[in-house]
Amino acid sequence: MRKPEQCGKNNNSNKLRKGLWSPEEDEKLMNYIINNGQGCWSDVARNASLQRCGKSCRLRWINYLRPDLRRGAFSPQEEELIIHLHSLLGNRWSQIAARLPGRTDNEIKNFWNSTIKKRLKNINISTTTTSASPKVCNPQSHELNKDHNNMGGFISTQHNQHAGFMPIFTSSLSSSMQTTIVNTINIEGLPVLDHGLNMQVDGGYFNSTGQCFDDNNKGFYLENDGIFGSVNNIGIEGDMFVPHLESVNTTITTDQNNHQRVVDNITCKRETNNNSTYFDDINSILNNCNVSNNKKSENRVGVGNLFQEELTIGEWDLEELMKDVSYFPFVDFS
DNA sequence: AAGTCCCGCAACCGCCGATTC
DNA sequence: TGAATCGGCGGTTGCGGGACT
Numbered sequence: 001m002r003k004p005e006q007c008g009k010n011n012n013s014n015k016l017r018k019g020l021w022s023p024e025e026d027e028k029l030m031n032y033i034i035n036n037g038q039g040c041w042s043d044v045a046r047n048a049s050l051q052r053c054g055k056s057c058r059l060r061w062i063n064y065l066r067p068d069l070r071r072g073a074f075s076p077q078e079e080e081l082i083i084h085l086h087s088l089l090g091n092r093w094s095q096i097a098a099r100l101p102g103r104t105d106n107e108i109k110n111f112w113n114s115t116i117k118k119r120l121k122n123i124n125i126s127t128t129t130t131s132a133s134p135k136v137c138n139p140q141s142h143e144l145n146k147d148h149n150n151m152g153g154f155i156s157t158q159h160n161q162h163a164g165f166m167p168i169f170t171s172s173l174s175s176s177m178q179t180t181i182v183n184t185i186n187i188e189g190l191p192v193l194d195h196g197l198n199m200q201v202d203g204g205y206f207n208s209t210g211q212c213f214d215d216n217n218k219g220f221y222l223e224n225d226g227i228f229g230s231v232n233n234i235g236i237e238g239d240m241f242v243p244h245l246e247s248v249n250t251t252i253t254t255d256q257n258n259h260q261r262v263v264d265n266i267t268c269k270r271e272t273n274n275n276s277t278y279f280d281d282i283n284s285i286l287n288n289c290n291v292s293n294n295k296k297s298e299n300r301v302g303v304g305n306l307f308q309e310e311l312t313i314g315e316w317d318l319e320e321l322m323k324d325v326s327y328f329p330f331v332d333f334s
Numbered sequence: 335a336a337g338t339c340c341c342g343c344a345a346c347c348g349c350c351g352a353t354t355c
Numbered sequence: 356t357g358a359a360t361c362g363g364c365g366g367t368t369g370c371g372g373g374a375c376t
Contacts, residue, residue, distance in 0.1 A: 021344090111343095
C-alpha cells in the first residue's frame with residue numbers, strides 16, 4: 001500500500017496529503033458527509049479539515065466509505081454477470097458497476113484485470129489449441145479491432161472511446177443530406193422474453209458521420225458488440241452506431257422527400273450447443289453476426305426535418321433484461 | 335528462516351466533458 | 356467566448372502480504 005506522503009507538485013498541494021487514508025481521516029470524512037451531505041468535494045475536503053484534495057475525498061467515499069458498499073469476494077454469479085456486461089459495455093466500469101449494487105467501478109476494474117482477464121485468456125488459449133473456434137469478439141481488444149479495421153463500410157474509429165467501430169457512409173451521402181439508416185437484427189434461436197422479445201430490433205437515425213439522432217429517448221441503440229439495447233432512455237442523441245459485424249452490404253435509397261435511406265439487415269445465427277450456458281449462447285451469437293441486404297419499409301412519421309420511426313417489433317433492452325431477474329436468478333439485486 | 339516472486343487492491347494520474355464565471 | 360474549476364472515468368502504479376523456493 002502507498003505510504004501517506006506529502007504532495008509537492010505545486011504550492012497549494014504542498015499541504016495536501018496523499019497515499020493511504022488513516023482511520024482518523026476516514027472518520028472525519030464520514031462524519032462530515034453524514035452530517036452535511038456531499039456537496040462540492042473541494043468544500044468537503046476543506047470543511048472537514050482534511051489535508052486532502054477533493055478528488056481524493058470523493059474517491060475514498062465512493063470506493064470505501066459509502067455505507068451501501070458490499071464488501072467481500074465476488075460471487076461466481078457476479079463474476080458471470082461482469083463478464084456478460086463487459087461483453088456488452090466494454091471497459092465502461094462505471095456502467096458495469098451501476099448494474100452491480102454495492103460494487104464500485106474500481107473494484108470491478110481490479111477484479112477484471114487481476115482475475116477474469118487471466119481466466120479468459122487461459123480459456124482462450126485452451127480453446128484455440130483444441131478447436132478452430134470463432135474469434136472471441138471483445139470490443140476492447142485492440143488486436144481484434146485491427147482485424148476489423150476495414151470491413152464493408154465499418155471502420156475502426158478513435159472518436160468514440162467506448163467503441164471500436166462506426167459506420168462511415170462518405171461515398172454517396174452529402175453531409176447536408178438527411179439520412180435514415182434502418183437496421184433489422186434478427187437473432188435466431190434466442191429465448192423469447194416474457195414481453196415477447198426475440199432480440200429483434202429496428203429503427204435508428206443517423207447522420208452521415210454515424211451519430212444517432214435523438215429519438216425522444218425511445219430509439220434503439222446498438223452497442224460495441226452489436227448487442228442491442230433498445231428503447232427507453234438508452235439511445236440518446238450522440239450515441240454512436242457501433243455494431244460488431246463481419247461484413248455489411250448497404251442499400252441506399254432515396255424517398256420522395258429526397259431523404260436518403262441506408263438499409264442493412266443483420267442476421268445472427270445461434271449455434272446450438274447443449275453444454276453451453278446462456279452467456280455462451282449470447283457470445284456465440286455475437287461472434288457470428290452476418291449481414292445481408294433487406295429493405296424494410298415501416299410506418300414512419302416525419303418530425304421536423306427528421307424522420308421518426310415507431311418501433312413495431314419486439315424490443316430487447318439491456319435495462320429490461322437487468323430488471324428481469326429470471327434471467328439472472330443467481331444474482332441478488334437486493 | 336530468509337529471500338524472492340507474484341498478486342490483489344487502494345489510490346494516484348491524466349484526460350475529458352460539463353459547468354461556472 | 357474563453358479560461359478556470361470541478362467531477363467523473365479509465366489506466367496505471369506501487370505497497371503489503373501471502374506463496375513459493
